Amino acid sequence: MSSSSRGSNRLILLSIGLLTVAVAAIGLISSPAVAGTVDNETCLACHDDVGENYAMTPHGIYFQQRPALRDYGCESCHGSGGRHIEDPTPDNILNPANSDQFGSSILCTQCHNTEQFDEWEFSAHHNADINCASCHTSHAKVGHTMKKPTPELCYDCHSAVKAEMNLPSHHPVREGEMSCSDCHNPHGGSVSLTMDDSGRELCFSCHAEKEGPFVYEHAPVSEDCGYCHTPHGSVANNLLTQNEPTLCLNCHSMHFHATVVSVDGEFEVPQAPERASRSTEDGWKRVMLTKCTQCHGAVHGSDLPSQATSTGGNALTR
Amino acid sequence: MRNAHACWSLLICLLILGTATVAAQDEGMTTDMTVWLGNHYTSFNDYSHKVGEYNVGVNEWMPEGSFRLLHYGEGKLFRAFASFYDRRNMDGDLGLNLGDKLALDVTYRSLVHRPGQDKLANIAAREYFGQNDAGEDQFGGKIATHELQDMGVDYEVYRKEILSKLSLMLSKKNNIKLEAMHRSILEDGNEQGVTTSHCFSCHLVSEELVVENRTHEVQAGIQGDVSDKVTLGYEFDFRTFKSNAPEATRYYDTAKHPVHGGAGAEFSSRVLFDDTNLVHHRLPETQKMSHKLRTKARLGKTGRLNASFGYNTAENKNVDLTTESITGAARYTATLAPKTRIIAKASGARIEADDPFINIRDFRAGRDSPDYIQTDFDYTRYSSLDRTEVDVSAELIHRASKGLVLYWMNALELVDRTDYPVQDDGIRSKTFITQAKARFNKMQSFNGSVKYRYEKTVDPFISGRGIFEARGREELARTIPAGESVHRFIYYYAREGLRYQDITTDPNNRHEVEARLSFPTASNGSVNLSLTGWFQNTTDLDSLDVRSWQIRPNAMINLNPSPEWMVSAGYTMYMGKSRGPVTVALFDG
Structure with missing residues (x-):
């Protein structure tokens, strides 16, 4: 079959072969029985809305360059149309848009198999039965194959993220300066579809100045940026999960000059009686209204020692 | 006033803007071109800068516009896109595809980030001890003073990014492809720097710092099929970061007693430096290779x-x-x-x-x-x-029926921190995750899902400095030689090492539920309802009893009456509560 067609023809034939296998496979799973073939002209006689733009769609352009597919492009994705011609109901034609993960994307990835789809089968979208047609429309002209522009397309399902993006501190997605795909790969990424599995690496790709390594470290930076920041939006400044100093007090005790609370939450008489007046509710108020980063500004790490000897220079004040 | 500005801006923009679309076909090649022209006026007279964190406007009319060109056919595609909002908010994209032989893409974008926040906000200026019996305010001897060397400065960073990608098919026979990427991020502007001397001088100095950050990244890779079923690839990445900003210095005060101003020699002996000028802000030059x-x-x-x-x-x-x-x-x-x-x-x-x-x-x-x-x-x-x-x-993943898919996932995550917080005895966190999910899909009527996830963490991450110290003090007292007169407050640093380091506010139990429903409407529209929530607590030490929960109901409607129009409206409520002996959730939103 392919002895005389090497080079570019070989690729075409391979594509046809793969498409045939895919269509057959999907047909076995969920399509009506194959019964005869029909050409594009027959299909477009009824589906004139598709025919209007067909020649200017990516698929239309691709098929026109391949003689073997030129006249039967519709069946490449929709399977044999003979039975649909006899009884033109939706049940009698394969529609990849209506298939789940056991169907449609197997068909699409037969051709769309470049490295950007390497992780598709492991992706959260694929696992959630989001098929290609959920976001793409294959009958639209070049440049218009997304059902909607992002981020609106993403917000259709991720409406809670849209709400977060409207909080006072946010990445500039709603302003159009960033898109969801700057951090997320809709075709892959096993953890929240992110471009990189590690939250640190993803964030440092733009915020490289915070990666270090530093002489004086802040341990949560080594763990995950998500300890302190929430990426989509927050009430607190700088995408912090909570405002200062509440956030810092999740891990750190209050400053020693402020006040000290014991394990069971009761106020204690301080160790030095002459300073007993400091351990009061006013001390609480003071510490809760001061931002830690007013003095400890280098929270992501620093090479410069801070002033107090007793902290070993590790107070991240400069 | 603010609304009036918005209304006038909208009205005039609608009158002035114009869109022109041209399409042409010539011997198998199609050209689509769209030009959009308009203008905008933004007044920030009544706005806080925080609201305008990225929409940094100017109080004058500004033209804006965009241009899009698509030229395609015969397996080739050339596209160009440019958008101008103002001179510091511009986007551009040039792309060329020659079938599967070559793909080239160059994008540019710029934005201005204006944080709109003052790091000195809410500074507690003076020790306050409450009121005495006569109802008079009682202040302590220490006072935090501050000095603004940057009065009236609006901090902002102008960020530009250029990203280029190239994909070149070297051999179709084995699908050998060369890929390369270059990215530069240039950040220029200023930011607020706040410094302080140690306790003997609670004097915060706020000054303007120059920002001139340069990030460059180069990536190159090659991949190819080694057989019908196996593809191999190699990727190299090199990234550098450097700040060209001049180093900022300040004078660190002479050490002295914070209240009466004496004992300079004693206080000076407790700090690494005083009475000197030093660099206080320096971003290291870094490079990363993978x-x-x-x-x-x-x-x-x-x-x-x-x-x-x-x-x-x-x-x-x-x-x-x-x-x-x-x-x-x-x-x-x-x-x-x-x-x-x-x-x-x-x-x-x-x-x-x-x-x-x-x-x-x-x-x-x-x-x-x-x-x-x-x-x-x-x-x-x-x-x-x-x-x-x-x-x-x-x-x-099991498809139980045509419209019902069931999922069951189990995972184990281990983190062995070698030297944190103690050398050769780091925290070894183990997290077990189990998750069950059902997704149902009746294409023409509705679809939805229900999910439950449980995470159990043994020895979660903790702060190496701990959060409690009351019992630690008792430990410390035993380390002080009997009979010696020791000023115990000097030894606050020592308590760091004596705190309980197996206490954490990180949860070791987390339950998460999620339910979603979506009803399609006419014209690609949908009505979405969802309810997500989680509860987490810490049970490593019962007396801590740290716990928090959150519930988020969400409703959204999307309407697409035509491809040019999208209308959406949604409502999301965040309800949550955190409880902990120390972590008082005053501002968690």
């Missing part, structure tokens, strides 16, 4: 394996510190039965960082009072980055 080998393979009839192995280094060139890491990952999926799939994943990483020796002056060097003890604080800084991480998971 090599990655990856493969994908078809195994059996339906199996697929993706695997990668990487070696990475990150270097701080200012202080000659290096971090090395080795990473590996494998993912496998296969159809076990016609209606059942499995996805198995495993990944691991070993990170090792240099451990510099911190050589600092002795605490109270040169002081000989018997009430105080001279102490050597030199130490080796073992890195919190040193660690081994292993993640494994397996998920079964």
Whole structure:
């Protein structure tokens, strides 16, 4: 079959072969029985809305360059149309848009198999039965194959993220300066579809100045940026999960000059009686209204020692 | 006033803007071109700058416009896009595709980020002890003063990014492809820098710092098929960061008693520096390099394996510190039965960082009072980055019926922090995750899902400095030699090492539920309802009783009456509560 067609023809034939296998496979799973073939002209006689733009769609352009597919492009994705011609109901034609993960994307990835789809089968979208047609429309002209522009397309399902993006501190997605795909790969990424599995690496790709390594470290930076920041939006400044100093007090005790609370939450008489007046509710108020980063500004790490000897220079004040 | 501005702006923009679309076809090639012209006026007279964090406007009319060109056909595609909002908010994109032989893409975008916040906001200016019996306010002796050397400055950073990508097919025979990427991020502007001397001078100085950050990244890779079923690839990544901003310095005060101003020599002996000018803000020059080998393979009839192995280094060139890491990952999926799939994943990483020796002056060097003890604080800084991480998971996916898919996932995540918080005795966190999900799909009427997830963590991450110290003080008291007159408040630092370090506010139990429903409407519209919530608590130490929960109901309607119009309206409520002896959630939103 392919002895005389090497080079570019070989690729075409391979594509046809793969498409045939895919269509057959999907047909076995969920399509009506194959019964005869029909050409594009027959299909477009009824589906004139598709025919209007067909020649200017990516698929239309691709098929026109391949003689073997030129006249039967519709069946490449929709399977044999003979039975649909006899009884033109939706049940009698394969529609990849209506298939789940056991169907449609197997068909699409037969051709769309470049490295950007390497992780598709492991992706959260694929696992959630989001098929290609959920976001793409294959009958639209070049440049218009997304059902909607992002981020609106993403917000259709991720409406809670849209709400977060409207909080006072946010990445500039709603302003159009960033898109969801700057951090997320809709075709892959096993953890929240992110471009990189590690939250640190993803964030440092733009915020490289915070990666270090530093002489004086802040341990949560080594763990995950998500300890302190929430990426989509927050009430607190700088995408912090909570405002200062509440956030810092999740891990750190209050400053020693402020006040000290014991394990069971009761106020204690301080160790030095002459300073007993400091351990009061006013001390609480003071510490809760001061931002830690007013003095400890280098929270992501620093090479410069801070002033107090007793902290070993590790107070991240400069 | 604000609304009036908005209304006038909208009205005039609608009157002035114009869109022109031209399409032409010529011998198999099609050209689509769209030009959009308009203008905008933004007044920030009544706005807080915070609201305008990215929409930094100017109080004048500004033209804006965009241009889009698509020229395609015969397997070729050329596209150009440009958008102008103002001179510091511009986007551009040039792309060229020659079938599957060549793909070239160059994008540019710029924005201005104006944080709109004052780091000195809410500064507690003076010790306050409450009111005396006569109802008079009582203030302490210490006072925090501040000095604004940057009065009236609106801090902002102008960010520009250029990204270029190239994909070149070297050989169709084995699908050998060369890929390259270059990215530059240029950030210029200013930011607020706040510095302070130590306790003897609660004097905060706020000044303007110059921002001139440069990030450059180059990536190159090659991949090809080594057989019908196996593809191999190699990727190299090199990234540098450098700040060209002048180093900022300040004068650090002469040490003295914070209240009466004396005892200079004593206080000076407790700090690493005083009465000197020093750099207080310096971003290190860093470079990062990574090599990655990856493969994908078809195994059996339906199996697929993706695997990668990487070696990475990150270097701080200012202080000659290096971090090395080795990473590996494998993912496998296969159809076990016609209606059942499995996805198995495993990944691991070993990170090792240099451990510099911190050589600092002795605490109270040169002081000989018997009430105080001279102490050597030199130490080796073992890195919190040193660690081994292993993640494994397996998920079964079963299509129970045409409209119902069931999921069950189990995962185990291990983090062995080698030296954090204690050398050679780091925290070894183990997290077990189980998740069950059902997704139902009646295409023409509705679809939805229900999910439950449970995470159990043994020994979660903690702060190395701990959060409690009451009992630690008792421990400290035993370390003080009997009969010695020791000023105990000097020893607050020592409490750091005596705190309970197995206490954390990180949860070790987390329950998560999620329910979603979506009803399609006419014209690609939809009505979406969802309810998500979680509850987490810490049970490592009962007396802590840290717990928090959150519920988020959400409703949204999307309407698309035509391809040009999208209308959406939604409502989301966040309800949550956190409880902890220390973590008072005053501002958690």
